[in-house]
Amino acid sequence: MPIQQCSRALHSISAAGLWTAGDKIVGHRLVPTPAWLAQTWQELLDVAGLKRQPQLVTVLSAHGSVAMFLPGLFQANLVAIGLTDVRDLILKARAAGRLQDIPDWVAPFSEERVYSDVELSRAFARAILAHEIGHGILHARRAAKGGVAEEGDADRLAGQLEELLGVESEIGKLVFELVGCAEQFCSHPAPHVRVAAYHEGRQIEIRARRSREAQDAQARWRAVFAS
Numbered sequence: 301m302p303i304q305q306c307s308r309a310l311h312s313i314s315a316a317g318l319w320t321a322g323d324k325i326v327g328h329r330l331v332p333t334p335a336w337l338a339q340t341w342q343e344l345l346d347v348a349g350l351k352r353q354p355q356l357v358t359v360l361s362a363h364g365s366v367a368m369f370l371p372g373l374f375q376a377n378l379v380a381i382g383l384t385d386v387r388d389l390i391l392k393a394r395a396a397g398r399l400q401d402i403p404d405w406v407a408p409f410s411e412e413r414v415y416s417d418v419e420l421s422r423a424f425a426r427a428i429l430a431h432e433i434g435h436g437i438l439h440a441r442r443a444a445k446g447g448v449a450e451e452g453d454a455d456r457l458a459g460q461l462e463e464l465l466g467v468e469s470e471i472g473k474l475v476f477e478l479v480g481c482a483e484q485f486c487s488h489p490a491p492h493v494r495v496a497a498y499h500e501g502r503q504i505e506i507r508a509r510r511s512r513e514a515q516d517a518q519a520r521w522r523a524v525f526a527s
């Protein structure tokens with residue numbers, strides 16, 4: 301289930317809540333954003349530090365896409381995420397035996413409560429949303445290249461944002477592996493390329509933090525010797 305049509309497609313939301321690209325319906329049913337998702341979104345925005353913050357739109361399903369970045373729609377940049385797509389990604393991971401180390405996941409799906417394991421859902425959605433905010437950062441920097449190259453840059457920024465948040469990296473790596481393109485013609489990089497870009501983003505932030513810590517330590521030593 302690759303994330304498709306992240307950007308550069310004409311999208312609109314009809315009065316009936318249908319999400320369309322051209323004449324194709326790509327999503328439907330705007331749904332209230334669950335509190336855990338709104339909180340995850342806000343945490344990401346806080347570390348991203350964008351002046352012009354994108355707005356989050358939650359749909360029940362984004363029809364083949366987990367999420368999309370929609371630049372300049374209705375004046376604001378929008379990020380849309382499909383709740384059942386996130387659930388399906390978790391089920392895919394579970395079916396592939398990739399969640400064995402994570403506590404029991406029970407999935408009594410209902411519209412009131414999409415997930416029973418909120419923490420797992422948060423972790424999956426966080427990686428996806430971090431990627432979409434990555435698109436927002438690239439657009440703000442006027443560095444959005446479009447195509448597969450931009451997707452790789454957004455994956456790297458997702459790694460940086462998650463490292464800034466201090467969350468563990470296992471779920472992030474798993475998510476980018478699962479959404480990597482395994483087909484011949486791809487709008488997104490292959491699984492191992494996406495995981496590598498995410499990992500690289502985390503390393504960039506780790507190096508930046510160590511450099512800041514070393515500078516702070518030097519400053520403290522200078523203060524000691526100066527006194």
Ligand SMILES: [Zn+2]
Pocket residue numbers: 303306431432435451454
């Ligand atoms: Zn993307």
